[in-house]
Amino acid sequence: MAKQSLPTAPFLKVASAPHMHCGTSIKGMMTTILLALLPAAVGAIYWYGMEAVRVMALSIATAVIVEALCSKIMEKEIRIDDFHAVVTGLLFAFILPAGAEWWLVVAGSAATMVLGKMLWGNFGGAPICAIAVGWAFCTVSWPLQMNIDATMLNTTLVNPLSQLKYFGMDAIADASMKEYLMGNQLGALGAVQVGALLLGGIALLVRKVITWEIPVATVAAVLIVGGIYYSIDPELYANPLFHLFTGSTMLAIFFLLPDFTSSPNTRGGKIVFGLMAGFLIILIRTYGQYPDGVLFAVLLANMITPLCDMIKPKPFGAR
Amino acid sequence: MNKNIFILTHGDTGAFETGSVPFEVRIPLNGHGKKSVKKKAEVYPGLLVADHKNAKIGDMHCGITGVVTEVSDSYVIVKAQDLAAPAEGEEPKPTSVDPVSLDALEGEELQAALKGLGVDIRPLIKRCELLIINALNPEPGITYAESMLVHAKGTINAGMEMLKRLSPATRSVVALPTGSNAAFDDSDIAFINPQYPNSLNELVVANITGKESMKGVNVIDLHTLYNLGAVAESGMPLTHTVVCVEGKNIVAAIGTPVGALLKDASIEVADGDTVIMGGPMRGVATGDLNKGISKETNALFVMPSGATAPISDHACFSCGACIQHCPSRIQPNMISRYVEFNELDFCRQENISACMECGLCTYYCPARRPMLQYIRLGKHKIALEEAQVTACALQVEE
């Protein structure tokens, strides 16, 4: 060694370039999402009271514990401190009826975590939105308990989507978009806090946690396709705004479809993906068996994600 | 998040300071096989210390007066000290070298003379039709470009003139940041929006020619031009260069230890800090404050420990941030995964070679994946593989 000519040479950290970072982190993004979900959670408590608190708390707790257990079994680093499990648990609670039985919440939340995240390795592997997986699992296993109209008998709220499905346009003739926005509709406990979710979604866009492509494309498709049906026969088909402001549409637009792992990454892919999802929402609601087909639309749209990802720009200098 | 840090114009930051003479220089060698000095030899500014057998790679010279204390394959260390006075009856010892007159030389002779003066001529004589001088600050935080065009204009002009004598190009364009009023004789001027990554050679070329291709174009950056200009102006060997030390531009002897430059600029380095040679986006971190700067070192930065979250082995969660910011329009997320699993064919398919190594993907990744490093590794592995394939093909032919 050369003789140490400098006074006490400090121990330097070496790292690979670049040596700067924008400061975002998974934890930061998840915290922002949680904050964006807060208004909807408050809305859920306002409309459904302690029942909603019970479902949300149980779902979050289950999700976190299941993730920790799975990580342990899989001998992986436990990363519950990135809050992804909390977000997933809360989002799963949002699509349950407020009156869901405790075992349904626990089983569903556990299935969401296991089938929708941990089975694929860890955060980052799942090709399908975890919440949609959990929803499908529960809907197929316990259709009655998942049915909002069947579980929420002691409420004065009405479910506009079931009304439309079973009683036709007349039943929703006096629908008020403003009331829907405020959450005055029967549905999954968080998903129907439409105005609050819209607020949260805009916050996510502003904080750049999600990009504009998927929400804008989905909204556009819902409005266009819904508008086509509406213009064919306004007596038979609902106003496109009705579709936007009822059921889980808003939740899907801002929180489920832009879910990082299951959505495409390229701009073109995102737009096609969003258009497809919006198209499917209207299609399922119009012809499907489920009054609120949004979660199905999310599942199906996730199926074409790999195709959407093939829409990519020409690389620099490529011919 | 903050776009302002990527702005590349800093205005005129004043004339360059001349750095104080360091206590030692550690002249980095890069395959310079023939050392012309021995341990304990007395050296003075401009003296040749090592020679490269390739005729296109510049030789290395000493920048200070002192005594050689160590000679190895990768560096020559010279300790600064006054030389002993000549003994009675001896000739006075030389203290400097004579300038070489370059004016009359041409072609190969000129190239050989420049090589002997320490200029790497290979990039300068590259075959091309269009010559582009990239006069933007190369990276965020580096501030020498505009001052150089004001306070060292003579050197730059000398460099330009020399470059035109060397390069076969028929046309030259100087790429300046928008709003600059520097003027050049016989060269066109193009304005580039001074925002990183627009300073990258590939993007400068695309901006000027409108074509995303480097064919027939040679890009020389300002730092190289300054080095060439310094030699062309004086006819003296290249012993000093400009280094931007955290925004302060200093003319320092080649081989000056990083630690000495930082100390001169009163920048404290604590345990756990990262010292970067080069810019903060593409530079290389050094683990040794004694390491000497090379001809190409254009900047020094210190990143305090804890300024950024450490790199992680987290899986990509497909947020898309890297794709959104990649100027090459490739998919760093997929490519870095392929490199992780050594799937080089997929890397090729995803156009790994289009990456211009700007570092933005890694800058924006919330999962802190070291993507630029993966991509560099992938490119390296592909190059190795291709070299092997060529070697095999040659054997078969025999």
Ligand code: SF4
């Ligand atoms: S370093 Fe990353 S962002 Fe920059 S060109 Fe390469 S892949 Fe794209």
Ligand code: SF4
């Ligand atoms: S920024 Fe990081 S996490 Fe996001 S897609 Fe790119 S590699 Fe994956």
